[in-house]
Amino acid sequence: MLAVMEKELRMFFRYPLRVVSSIIVGIVFLVQFIFFGQAVLGGRYSSMLAASTGMGDYPTYALIGYVLWWLFTSPIEAYIFGIRRELQRGTLEINMLAPLRTIKFLIGLSLGWILIDNVLMGVVFLFGVCLFKIPLSWGIILKAVPIFMLAFVAFLGFGMIFAGLVMLFKNIGALGQIFEFLVMFLSGVFFPLNVMPYWVRAVGNAIPLTHAINIVRGVFVGKSYAEMASSLQALLLLSTAYWLISYGIFRWAEKITRVVGYGGY
Amino acid sequence: MNAIEVRELKKSYPKKIPLPLRRVEWIEAVKGISFEVKKGELFGLLGPNGAGKTTTIKMLTTLLEPTGGEAKILGYDIKRDAREIRKRINLVAEGERTLYWRLSAYENLKYFSRIYYVPKNKEKGRIEELLKLVGLWERRNDLVMGFSRGMKQRLAIAKALINDPEVLFLDEPTLGLDVQSALFVREFIKKLVEEHKKTVLLTTHYMAEAEELCDRIAIIDHGKIIALDTPEGLKRMITDEDAVEIKVKDFAPSKLERSPFRMAVVKEDASTNMLLLRGQVVEEELPKLVEWLVRRGAKILSVEQKEPTLEDVFIKLTGRAIRD
Ligand SMILES: Nc1ncnc2c1ncn2[C@@H]1O[C@H](COP(=O)(O)OP(=O)(O)OP(=O)(O)O)[C@@H](O)[C@H]1O
Ligand SMILES: [Mg+2]
DSSP states (O other), X not given: OHHHHHXXXXXXXXXXXXXXXXXXXXXXXXXXXXXXXXXXXXXXXXXXXXXXXSOOBHHHHHHHHHHHHHHXXXXXXXXXXXXXXXXXXXXXXXXXXXXXXXXXXXXXXXXXXXXXXXXXHHHHHHHHXXXXXXXXXXXXXXXXXXXXXXXXXXXXXXXXXXXXXXXXXXXXXXXHHHHHHHHHHHTTSSSOGGGSOHHHHXXXXXXXXXXXXXXXXXXXXXXXXXGGHHHHHHHHHHHHHHHHHHHHHHHHHHHHHHHXXXXXX | OEEEXXXXXXXXXXXXXXXXXOXXXXXXXXXXXXXXXXXXXXXXXXXXXXXXHHHHHHHHTTSSOOSEEEEEETTEETTXXXXXXXXXXXXXXXSSOSSOTTSBHHHHHHHHHHHTTOOHHXXXXXXXXXXXXXXXXXXXXXXXXXXXXXXXXXXXXXXXXXXXXXXXXXXXXXXXXXXXHHHHHHHXXXXXXXXXXXXXXXXXXXXXXXXXXXXXXXXXXXXXXXXXXXXXXXXXXXXXXXXXXXXXXXXOGGGGGGOXXXXXXXXXXXXXXXXXXXXXXXXXXXXXXXXXXXXXXXXXXXXXXEOOOHHHHHHHHHSSOOOO
C-alpha cells in the first residue's frame, strides 16, 4: 500500500507547477467567499450568525467550513482521479493482476494525493488565519485535531463510494465536482443551514461534513466535547455507515468490472 | 501434473454495463474452449484478430470472470483461488502501456516487487539480475518514457518475472516490435522454458513465430479451437497436397466465397489492384483453378508452388488467411 503511494508521489513531483497553482486557486476561492460574505453581512461580526450558530465571527466561521470541506473533497477527488489516471495510463490491469488486494491498492493510490492536497490545505489555512487575524490558541488546535482525524476517517469512507463508481462508469469527474459544490450548500460551509428549507437540512445531516463542521466551530467558541455529544455521535455513526455502504458498492463494482473488463481509454 | 487445465471455458461481453434491471445484449467472444498445458511446456494460442486470444488469457490470469466452464492454474481454480494464482503467475500484457512511463526502469521494477510482496532482502538482487538479463541495466535510471518500443517490451518481460512465476502468460509478445527486438524476445522466451523451466502460454497471430517457438499450438478462430497439435502434427494435415501462391490482378476477392477451391487472400495491394492468393491444390487441379480465375476476369501474373506452412493449415480449416 505504501509502495503505491510512494510511486504516485514520485510521479506527482515530476510536475511541481501543479502545487503552486492549487494553492493559488485555493486562496482566491477562500478570500472571495469571505469578502463576499462580509459584504452581505455588512461587516466581520454578525449577530444574526451568532444567534443561529453560536459563532458570530464570519471569517472564522467560513474558514473552518472551507478547510473541512477541503478535507472532505480530497478523498473523493483522490479516488476519482487516481483511478482515472490509472485507466488513462492503461496500467490499472497490471495492478489488478498482482496479489495486492484491490482495496489496498485504491487506498494507497488516493493517500498520496490526499497527503499532498492536505498540505496545500494547511498552507491555505495558515494564509487565511494570518490574513483575517483568526483567533487561534494551542488549546483550540489540540482540541480540534482529534475531530479532524475522526472526520477524515469518515470522509475516507464516504469518498470510496466514488471509487466504485469510477471503476464502473470511468468518466465521472464532472459528476464528482457537481457533488462537491452541492455539498458546500448542504453542509453549511459558507452559510448557516438554518436559513435553508427543512429537506436541505435533512440531506445535510446525512453528510458527515455537516457534523464535523459543527463540532469544530463549537471547539472554536469554547464548547466542551460533552456539549456536542449528539454531533459526535452522528459523525461516528455516519462514519461506520459510509464505510460499510461504500465497501459494499465497491465490491459490487469490482464484480461487474470483472465481467466487463477493466479496460481503459 | 498439468500447469493449466481449461474445460469448456466461455466468455461473453455485455454491450452495456450490466446494471440490475437493465437488459443488455451479450457478445460471445470465447465459445467453449478446452485444452491442457503441461508443466514446462511452451504452448501457443494462434489466431487472427478478434479470435478471443486476449479474452482467454485474461480469464486465465483472473482479470476477467468467465461466463461458463472452468479452468485451473497449478491446481487452483480461477474463480475461487484468484489470489493464490496471482502469486504464482505473471503476464506480459498486449500493447506498450503496461508500465509507468514516468518512472525509471528501476523504479518500475521496485514498485512491482513491492506489490508482489517480494521479500525485502531479495528485492535488490532480483531487480539487478532481471535488468541485466534483459540488457537494460545501463539504462536503469532512465525514464521509461524515453525507451524504444523494444526496450519497453524487454522491461515488461522483466516485470513479468519479478515474482519468479511458475507460469508465464505472454499476449502477442512481439507485436509491433522491430525485427531485432522481436528476435531477442523470441530467444528470451525459449531460454525461459529451456533453462528456467517455466511454463509459458503465449498468443500470437504470426504463424512463423508459433511454429518456431511452441511445443504445441491451438489454432483459435471465432472463439473456438479448430485444431490443436504440435507444429509438425498440424502440418501433417496438409502434406498430401501442395501449397500454391497465385498473383492476380483485377479480381474481386468476394468471388472466392463461391469457388470450389479453398483459396484465401494473403496479401492485397489496393493501389495496383493486385492480390496474392494461397491455398492447396493438387497438381491436376491447377489448370482448372487458373481457368476458373481467368473466366472471372482475373489476370494471372504468376503461379508458384510453396512448402506448406501453418498458414496453409489455417486456410484449409477456415478458407481464410490470418492477416495483420
Ligand atoms: N472489453 C470488451 N468489451 C466488449 N467486447 C470485447 C471486449 N474485449 C474484446 N471484445 C470482443 O471480443 C472478441 C475477442 O477479442 P479478443 O481481444 O479476445 O481477441 P484477440 O484474439 O486477442 O484479438 P487481437 O489479435 O486483436 O488481439 C472481439 O470480437 C472483440 O471485439
Ligand atoms: Mg489480443
